[in-house]
Amino acid sequence: MTATVSESRKSGFFFDFDGTIAPIMRDPGAVLPVPGAVERLQALSSLVGRVAVVSARPAAFLCERFSRAPQVALFGLYGMQTVVDGQVRTDAEAEPWAPVMRGLAADAARDLPGEILIEDKALLVSLHYRSVPALRGAVERWASAKAAELGLREQHGRMVVELRPPVERDKGTVIAREAESLTRAWYFGDDISDGRAFDVLRCREEHDAGFMGVSVAVANGETGDELARRADFTVDSPEDTPVLLDQVISAFPGHPPPALTLDG
Numbered sequence: 392m393t394a395t396v397s398e399s400r401k402s403g404f405f406f407d408f409d410g411t412i413a414p415i416m417r418d419p420g421a422v423l424p425v426p427g428a429v430e431r432l433q434a435l436s437s438l439v440g441r442v443a444v445v446s447a448r449p450a451a452f453l454c455e456r457f458s459r460a461p462q463v464a465l466f467g468l469y470g471m472q473t474v475v476d477g478q479v480r481t482d483a484e485a486e487p488w489a490p491v492m493r494g495l496a497a498d499a500a501r502d503l504p505g506e507i508l509i510e511d512k513a514l515l516v517s518l519h520y521r522s523v524p525a526l527r528g529a530v531e532r533w534a535s536a537k538a539a540e541l542g543l544r545e546q547h548g549r550m551v552v553e554l555r556p557p558v559e560r561d562k563g564t565v566i567a568r569e570a571e572s573l574t575r576a577w578y579f580g581d582d583i584s585d586g587r588a589f590d591v592l593r594c595r596e597e598h599d600a601g602f603m604g605v606s607v608a609v610a611n612g613e614t615g616d617e618l619a620r621r622a623d624f625t626v627d628s629p630e631d632t633p634v635l636l637d638q639v640i641s642a643f644p645g646h647p648p649p650a651l652t653l654d655g
């Protein structure tokens with residue numbers, strides 16, 4: 392903590408959304424940040440050089456959830472979307488894939504059982520089997536075949552398989568770029584895709600003696616303990632992330648943590 396406080400303007404805090412600062416629920420559209428998370432991120436953003444949310448959610452969804460934290464940077468669809476001056480910008484390399492992804496969402500609706508929730512995020516299609524875990528194998532086989540047929544990338548997550556365009560964007564590439572000018576970077580995540588950000592921080596540390604990366608895993612039985620074993624710290628649930636952030640915030644002189652509120 393001291394190392395971060397002493398180089399606060401060259402420090403960054405980066406957060407995954409679902410399962411890290413938001414609870415896991417059956418209906419993705421109903422998810423809000425856990426109580427106090429938005430306030431903690433906003434408070435941090437006035438103390439350090441960079442605070443950002445790096446998620447597979449669309450940037451527009453993140454804009455709604457973080458409207459009360461205007462200094463927090465938002466990266467959606469694994470970095471294929473960014474928000475600049477309140478406007479969502481989509482990666483020029485990814486955009487031409489929109490028709491392919493539209494067709495894919497239609498194929499999924501036609502081919503997969505009705506219990507599979509198809510989340511069509513324009514440039515990313517998520518196939519959720521949370522309500523019928525027994526269909527995991529069938530969904531994964533369908534997704535792999537489609538990825539091979541259309542030249543797409545597969546990303547596995549918590550009771551979900553996602554398909555996306557083959558562009559070089561993931562949580563690791565976002566963190567590598569965002570942390571370039573920083574000497575301290577913290578990343579909080581709960582899922583397989585967050586491992587890429589952990590890797591980038593570890594690699595940068597190995598090659599840059601002046602850099603310190605801190606990986607924080609939010610434990611859960613679905614991802615297993617692989618991410619937690621690679622983390623510097625582990626918290627037990629998304630609700631515990633604001634508690635850890637309180638410790639970080641209170642390490643800054645004259646900055647007691649903000650009061651928890653119940654509306655996220």
Ligand SMILES: O=P(O)(O)OC[C@H]1O[C@H](O[C@H]2O[C@H](CO)[C@@H](O)[C@H](O)[C@H]2O)[C@H](O)[C@@H](O)[C@@H]1O
Pocket residue numbers: 407408409410414415416417418419422445446447448510517519521548549550551553582
């Ligand atoms: O990068 P993230 O912010 O972690 O987003 C990853 C995916 O999160 C969401 O799915 C997960 O959370 C859902 C809501 O709690 C849950 O129903 C689902 O089973 C989880 O996989 C989101 O719906 C996806 O679009 C994101 O890709």
